[in-house]
Structures are given as structure tokens and as C-alpha cells.
Amino acid sequence: MDEKILSMKEAAKILGCSVRTLQRQHLAGGLRCVFTPGGRRRVPENEILRLKEEMGFGLKTEATKRTLRTKPKKRTVSREEPPIMPVSKEEPKKSEQIPATTTTQALSDFEIIERMAPESLPMRKAFNDLLATAAMLETFTPKQLLERSNYPEQTIKSFCDRLVAKNFASLENDRYTLKVRLFR
Amino acid sequence: MSEIPTAPVWPSDDPFLLVAPMKPETYVRVQPDEILALKQAISNGRVSVVTGPLGIGKTSLCRYIVDELMNESLSTSDVSKQIVPVYLSGAAYRETDDFLKGIIKELALDSNKDRVTLFNILTSWPKEHKEKLAAVIDDASESGANVDELGEFLRALADVENIAIVLNGEPKRMKKFLDLNPPLRDRIQTIIELRHMTRDELKEMLAKRAKTHGVEDYISEGAFDELYKLSKGVPRAALKAASKAFELARKEGKKIDRDIVKRANRVSFWARLFRFRGKKLIK
Numbered sequence: 326m327d328e329k330i331l332s333m334k335e336a337a338k339i340l341g342c343s344v345r346t347l348q349r350q351h352l353a354g355g356l357r358c359v360f361t362p363g364g365r366r367r368v369p370e371n372e373i374l375r376l377k378e379e380m381g382f383g384l385k386t387e388a389t390k391r392t393l394r395t396k397p398k399k400r401t402v403s404r405e406e407p408p409i410m411p412v413s414k415e416e417p418k419k420s421e422q423i424p425a426t427t428t429t430q431a432l433s434d435f436e437i438i439e440r441m442a443p444e445s446l447p448m449r450k451a452f453n454d455l456l457a458t459a460a461m462l463e464t465f466t467p468k469q470l471l472e473r474s475n476y477p478e479q480t481i482k483s484f485c486d487r488l489v490a491k492n493f494a495s496l497e498n499d500r501y502t503l504k505v506r507l508f509r
Numbered sequence: 510m511s512e513i514p515t516a517p518v519w520p521s522d523d524p525f526l527l528v529a530p531m532k533p534e535t536y537v538r539v540q541p542d543e544i545l546a547l548k549q550a551i552s553n554g555r556v557s558v559v560t561g562p563l564g565i566g567k568t569s570l571c572r573y574i575v576d577e578l579m580n581e582s583l584s585t586s587d588v589s590k591q592i593v594p595v596y597l598s599g600a601a602y603r604e605t606d607d608f609l610k611g612i613i614k615e616l617a618l619d620s621n622k623d624r625v626t627l628f629n630i631l632t633s634w635p636k637e638h639k640e641k642l643a644a645v646i647d648d649a650s651e652s653g654a655n656v657d658e659l660g661e662f663l664r665a666l667a668d669v670e671n672i673a674i675v676l677n678g679e680p681k682r683m684k685k686f687l688d689l690n691p692p693l694r695d696r697i698q699t700i701i702e703l704r705h706m707t708r709d710e711l712k713e714m715l716a717k718r719a720k721t722h723g724v725e726d727y728i729s730e731g732a733f734d735e736l737y738k739l740s741k742g743v744p745r746a747a748l749k750a751a752s753k754a755f756e757l758a759r760k761e762g763k764k765i766d767r768d769i770v771k772r773a774n775r776v777s778f779w780a781r782l783f784r785f786r787g788k789k790l791i792k
Contacts, residue, residue, distance in 0.1 A: 438617045446593050446616070446640045447582035453617035475533055475576040480583055 329370040330359060336368040340376060431506040434460075441487045451476050455484045456507070459494075464502045519759040524722035525715070525751040533580075535721060536573045537714045539566070543701045547574065550699045551643045551673040552592060556663075558687075559677040561703030564745030567677045570703065571596065571645050574675070578643060591640040592673075599652035599678075605662045608654065612644055628665075635670040643673040650678035650686035660690030667696045705742030708733070714744060715751055727758070731767030739774055750774045 337344045350356040351366060356376065358366040434456055443449040458473050459465055470481050485501055488494035494501045538544055550557045551574070561567050575594040582591040595615040602608050609627050613620040618630065634642060644666065646652075652659065666672050678686065680702070687694040706714070712733045719725040732754065740747035751765075753773040758765045 433621075435617060435619045435621075445582075445586075445588065445591060446638060447579060447591050449617050450593050450595075450615065451579065451583060453615070475580070477580060477583060 330367045331370060331373065333366050333368060336373055339373055434507050437493060437505060437507075440491050441484075441493075448480070451480050452484055452487075455481065459488075459501070459503055460507045464500055466500055519727070519755070519762075520722045520724065522722070523752055523755055524718045524724060525748045525755055527745065527748055527752070532721070533573060533576055535714070535717045536569065537706075537710055537717065539703065539706060539710055540701070543699075544570070544574070546699050547675070547701055548578070551578065551594075551675065552641065553698075554641060554669075554671050554673045555698035556667045556674045556676070556693070556696045557699040557701065558683060558697055559675065559701045559703065560680040560683050562705075562743070563679065564743045565703045565705065566744050567703060568647050569744075571647050571675065571677050575643075575645055582640070588639040592643055593640050594643040594645055596645045597647065599646050599648040599650070601652075603653040605654045605658040608646070608652075608659065608662065612642075616642075631666060631672065632669055634672055638671070641671045641673065643675065645675040645677070647677050649676040650682040656686060656689050660686070660693045664690065664693045664696065667693065706744055706747075707742065708737045711737050711740070711742060711744070711747055715747065718748075718751075727764045729764060729766040732765045732770045735767045735770040739770070 331339070333344050333347055337347055340347070347356060347368070348366070351358050356368065357372050358368055361367055434453060437456060438449060438452050441452060443452050454474060455470055455476065458470055462469060467478075467481050467485050470476075470484075471478060474481075485494075485496075488501060488503075489496050493505050494503050547557055547559070559567050559570060575596045578592045578594040582593065585591060593616065595612050597608060597611050597615070602611060606624050609624060609631070610620045613627050613630060620627065631642075646663075649659075649663075663674055663676075667674055676683070687697070715728070715733065715736065716725050719728060736747050736750055736754075739750045750770065750773070754765050754770040757773040758769050761769075763769060
């Protein structure tokens with residue numbers, strides 16, 4: 326614990342840089358500091374020796390090198406954009422294939438209800454409300470829909486039947502699972 | 510001889526919860542004549558207004574009417590008798606266009622069109638549809654939309670045959686809103702001012718709520734008296750007080766009586782003093 330501790334000003338003088346530079350270094354994580362009870366930075370002597378060895382000229386410590394390295398890298402990326410383009414073109418193709426393999430279609434609620442062909446306008450509105458509830462639950466029983474809405478049982482039953490008939494949902498042990506995703 | 514259990518078995522969920530999805534069977538028709546008049550106005554395609562103080566049940570009435578109209582229309586096959594109610598919560602909409610889109614979306618029609626096309630769907634409603642449309646706008650005066658614009662939009666809707674409008678809002682704000690839109694105010698047919706509940710109506714409401722959870726026997730007459738006294742006939746306040754009493758009664762394993770209600774809703778002397786002075790209470 327006999328280590329000598331220097332003030333920032335002294336350290337800056339030894340290293341030949343400004344106090345501000347050292348402060349910035351500390352914030353970037355390139356300089357280990359000790360704090361006085363008053364909240365001022367103090368630099369241990371061995372830390373200064375390490376910095377001197379590490380940098381030679383200027384204050385390019387590992388931390389600053391890291392930050393400096395990233396900037397030119399960004400530029401090279403922007404310059405090399407044309408060769409990257411084909412890669413990024415392929416990616417959407419892959420993502421297009423994903424829904425086909427998992428068989429989840431994304432349709433708007435309007436399209437789904439149109440295909441379910443409700444007979445009347447009130448029915449259409451009821452289906453719309455029920456579809457929103459069903460989409461929230463994902464897997465549901467008719468009883469759950471009945472609890473969450475005030476529609477008659479008959480309407481809910483025909484809604485569930487039509488979902489299965491149009492292949493928008495699958496039925497297993499009285500539980501319906503939606504096969505489509507809604508996008509709004 | 511069957512013994513009456515002294516310690517009631519309370520359910521874990523609160524029957525008096527404010528946010529509970531309201532079922533038609535728990536609704537109490539407070540002013541049946543006026544509700545009938547409102548329904549008549551809707552079926553005639555007129556403009557009506559529902560006002561009343563805070564927590565009196567304006568939104569509940571609107572929801573109840575929407576559900577009832579919906580169920581009635583679903584049960585009849587006569588197209589001209591069908592009414593399609595659309596419930597919009599005014600506070601959720603910032604612009605008049607959103608109201609327009611909201612109505613179209615609620616009807617499950619394609620809303621991805623420009624506003625002129627959407628508006629034409631509504632103005633040509635009587636030509637293309639035989640069903641009636643009822644736009645129930647909750648908290649209409651509290652919406653963030655431009656007052657003049659919204660008023661003009663509603664006025665245009667009111668002129669369309671077969672489209673009824675129900676506006677709902679707090680009396681002062683509603684008056685301000687309508688004062689700024691005289692053409693709309695002139696078209697109003699019925700105004701319903703909801704009043705405070707009487708003791709019997711309040712009791713009926715609380716008993717109906719309790720019945721859905723099978724705890725109607727656990728509440729004494731004295732408790733109803735006390736709840737009425739505390740809430741002054743405002744349903745929301747009564748439900749809140751009953752909810753507190755329910756929590757306390759469940760904790761202590763007792764029935765809800767006058768004492769439980771009093772203890773659960775006790776306000777300290779200091780709090781009462783500060784409330785009297787109109788200062789904000791931080792508990």
C-alpha cells in the first residue's frame with residue numbers, strides 16, 4: 326500500500342497530455358483511477374507506468390484503440406456495400422420461406438372475415454370481435470370466448486366451425502388453435 | 510338439522526371488481542323509460558346524448574345497449590330490423606379521421622383506403638345497406654380530436670339516414686362541446702341525464718354482482734345501508750367500498766356487515782379534515 330498516488334495534473338504532466346484527455350480516458354475505461362472522499366480523481370503511479378509502456382506516443386490505450394477501430398470499419402462497410410448487396414438480397418428470400426414452412430399465414434382481419442363469409446352485417450361485426458379475442462388467446466375453447474364476450478352461444482359456435490372449415494384454425498380435444506397471424 | 514356455517518367460504522376473486530367485464534345479467538336498469546326512449550331514438554337513426562356525474566354508469570349503459578342491440582340483431586333475420594352498434598371510446602382517438610377509420614374497422618370492412626372513400630362508405634350507407642348503424646361514442650367530449658372538426662363529422666353522419674349517434678360524456682364538458690357545435694346540438698333528439706341510484710337499486714346491483722360468485726347470502730342488510738350511505742348512490746363508489754369490505758371480510762373470515770363496511774372504508778380524522786379543505790391527499 327506504499328504505492329504513490331498522483332493528482333490528475335501531475336499525471337498529465339508526466340504523460341505529456343492534458344487533464345481533459347485523462348478524464349476522457351477514465352470515462353472510456355482506459356485509465357484506472359481512485360477517488361478521494363471529495364470525489365476527485367487520483368491516479369496510481371503504476372497505472373501511469375502501464376500507460377507509458379502501452380502507448381509510446383499519444384494516448385492510444387486499448388480502450389481508445391477499440392473506439393478508433395470501429396470508425397474506419399464502418400467506412401469500409403459503406404464502401405464495400407455493393408458486394409454485400411447480394412447477401413442482403415438473399416435474406417428476405419429466406420424470411421419469405423419461413424412462413425411457408427411453419428404454415429402460419431399473416432392475413433388482415435378484414436381478409437379473414439371476408440373468407441368466412443358471414444351472412445349478415447351484425448354477424449360480420451360479431452365475427453370481427455370474436456376474431457380479435459381469439460387472436461389474443463391463440464388457443465381457446467368456445468367457453469372462453471363466451472366468457473369474454475356477450476355474444477350468444479350459437480354465434481360463437483358458428484364462428485369456431487367456420488374457422489376450422491376455412492382452415493384458419495385446428496381443433497384438438499375441444500381446443501381451437503389459430504393457424505393465422507393477424508396483422509394490422 | 511342442517512347447520513348454517515358461521516364462517517363463510519369466500520371466493521378468491523372479487524365479485525365487486527371495477528374492471529370486471531360487465532355481463533348483461535349484472536346490469537340494473539335504473540331509468541327503464543329513458544333507456545327505452547334511447548333505444549327508440551337509435552332505431553330511428555337519431556342523435557342522442559347520455560350525461561351524468563362521474564361514476565354514475567354512463568359507459569356501462571352504453572356497453573349494455575351495444576350488447577343488447579347486437580344480440581337482438583343476431584337473433585332476427587329481418588334485415589331492416591337489424592341494428593349494427595359500433596362502440597368507440599372517444600379518449601382513444603386523437604383525430605377525426607381516426608373516428609372514421611374506427612367505425613369502418615369495427616364493421617370489419619377494409620379500412621386501408623383514403624378518407625374520402627371511407628367517408629363515402631358511410632354517406633352511401635342507406636343505399637347499400639338495409640341494416641341500421643349506431644355509432645356509440647363513449648367520452649365523445651373528452652377526445653383529443655379537434656372539436657370543430659369532430660362536430661362537423663358527427664353532424665354529417667347525423668344527416669345520413671339509418672345512422673344513429675349516441676354521445677356520452679360528463680355534463681359540463683358535453684355542454685361545452687355542444688355549445689361549440691350548434692348544428693350538431695340542434696339535431697339532438699333525446700338527452701338522458703343519469704341520476705344517482707336509490708338504495709334498492711344499489712342493493713339490487715350489489716346483490717347481482719355477488720350472485721355471480723355465489724356469495725349473495727354473506728352480505729347483511731346493514732351493510733347495504735352503510736354502502737348506500739358511503740356512496741350516496743353512485744355505483745362506482747359503492748363498488749369500490751364493497752370491494753374494500755370484501756377484502757377485509759375475507760381476511761377475517763366473516764360475513765360483510767355494517768361494521769366490516771365501516772372499518773374497511775374508514776378515513777382518518779386528519780384525512781377527512783384535509784379533504785374538506787380541498788387539499789390533495791397523499792396516502
